[in-house]
Amino acid sequence: MxxxxxxxxxxxxxxxxxxxxxxxxxxxxxxxxxxxxxxxxxxxxxxxxxxxxxxxxxxxxxxxxxxxxxxxxxxxxxxxxxxxxxxxxxxxxxxxxxxxxxxxxxxxxxxxxxxxxxxxxxxxxxxxxxxxxxxxxxxxxxxxxxxxxxxxxxxxxxxxxxxxxxxxxHSWRNYQHVQEKHLKYAYLLAEEKYKKGKRSSIAFACVRFFTDFIQQYIFRLGFLDGKRGFFMALILGQYAYHKYAALAAITMESKVKEDKVV
The missing domain is CATH 3.90.550.10 (Spore Coat Polysaccharide Biosynthesis Protein SpsA; Chain A)
Incomplete structure (x- = not known):
């Protein structure tokens, strides 16, 4: 016991x-x-x-x-x-x-x-x-x-x-799994953001790639993990990009549907 x-x-x-x-x-x-x-x-x-x-x-x-x-x-x-x-x-x-x-x-x-x-x-x-x-x-x-x-x-x-x-x-089995998992999560988050009234643009998605990369690699000291730290910063930059690119895509698709209704 x-x-x-x-x-x-x-x-x-x-x-x-x-x-x-x-x-x-x-x-x-x-x-x-x-x-x-x-x-x-x-x-x-x-x-x-x-x-x-x-x-x-x-x-x-x-x-x-x-x-x-x-x-x-x-x-x-x-x-x-x-x-x-x-x-x-x-x-x-x-x-x-x-x-x-x-x-x-x-x-x-x-x-x-x-x-x-x-x-x-x-x-x-x-x-x-x-x-x-x-x-x-x-x-x-x-x-x-x-x-x-x-x-x-x-x-x-x-x-x-x-x-x-x-x-x-042990979050990821390999590089393919990293990308599949993050892309899935990114789209789910984008759908939630859209339902809450949030919108995005492809330009903002690109900005988020760089800001999230810098935050992980520089401010969170990812560079101290060498090649893996650089890889992780790139992956998180991609993740941020996919979240807001997906939100931008959903926004554009919805606008087309609204225009057709009108």
Whole structure:
């Protein structure tokens, strides 16, 4: 039995058979409750997950925010750890969490864990993808933002503690996966922005490529990661460009439709 407060952990997944086993191995037997919420995997993700927990549920895909909120409903303990299939917990992270949750009256309700994100086989130590992420939280009164992507956790009176040990983050399988993932996210974000009344132009998209590149490479010290840091800055510049180019394209398409109606 753990001397700390009990902990629920959930993983949302779809077609993650090449990565989810390492994730679940790092959690199973340590978390008091392990939940996997699958959204229609066509590979053997579900079969792998069932090796590590009896709580494997299959659903449709409503978007990242709604899916994480669904997962929250299965969590029976007050403290919840939200881990993705491309993340791994090492013993140092788990020891820090055990120590924190052993406190009688903790003065925090959110624990952020530094990311150690890998790009093409080696970690990035600077920039956007090293920022601590809010992974562990007290679930009372919280919910994820109801968005398709980049869903943030909304909670009253957030009190944060940041761990020292990082969580391993293997976000991209290869360069093709980087581009496919970011292009998908960019279009989803563009659709959300358009629905909220925001508009863009191709000129602004081009400006955002350069500003986001400079922010990552210079101001967030990406240059200290060498070739990988330069690659990551270019990728994030492309990501920003695609978000606003997609918004510009949606804007133009909608204008054509409006003109036809008139």
């Amino acid at each position: 753990h001397s700390r407060q009990p902990l629920s952990c959930f993983v949302i997944a779809c077609n993650e058979s090449d990565r989810i086993e390492d994730c679940l191995k790092s959690i199973a037997g340590w978390a008091d409750q392990l939940i996997v919420l699958d959204s229609g995997s066509q590979d053997n993700t579900v079969e792998i997950a069932r090796k590590y927990t009896d709580e494997v549920y299959q659903t449709d895909w409503p978007g990242y925010g709604p899916q994480r909120n669904r997962a929250l409903t299965y969590c029976k303990h007050d403290w919840v750890l939200n881990i993705d299939a491309d993340e791994r917990l090492n013993p140092a992270v788990k020891a820090e969490i055990d120590s924190l949750l052993a406190q009688q009256n903790p003065n925090f309700n959110m624990v952020k864990i530094p990311w150690q994100t890998y790009l093409f086989g080696k970690p990035l130590n600077h920039g956007r993808y090293s920022t601590p992420q809010g992974k562990l939280f007290l679930k009372t009164g919280v919910q994820f933002k109801n968005s398709q992507v980049h869903e943030t956790l909304q909670m009253p009176e957030e009190r944060i503690h940041v761990l020292k040990s990082p969580i391993a983050h």
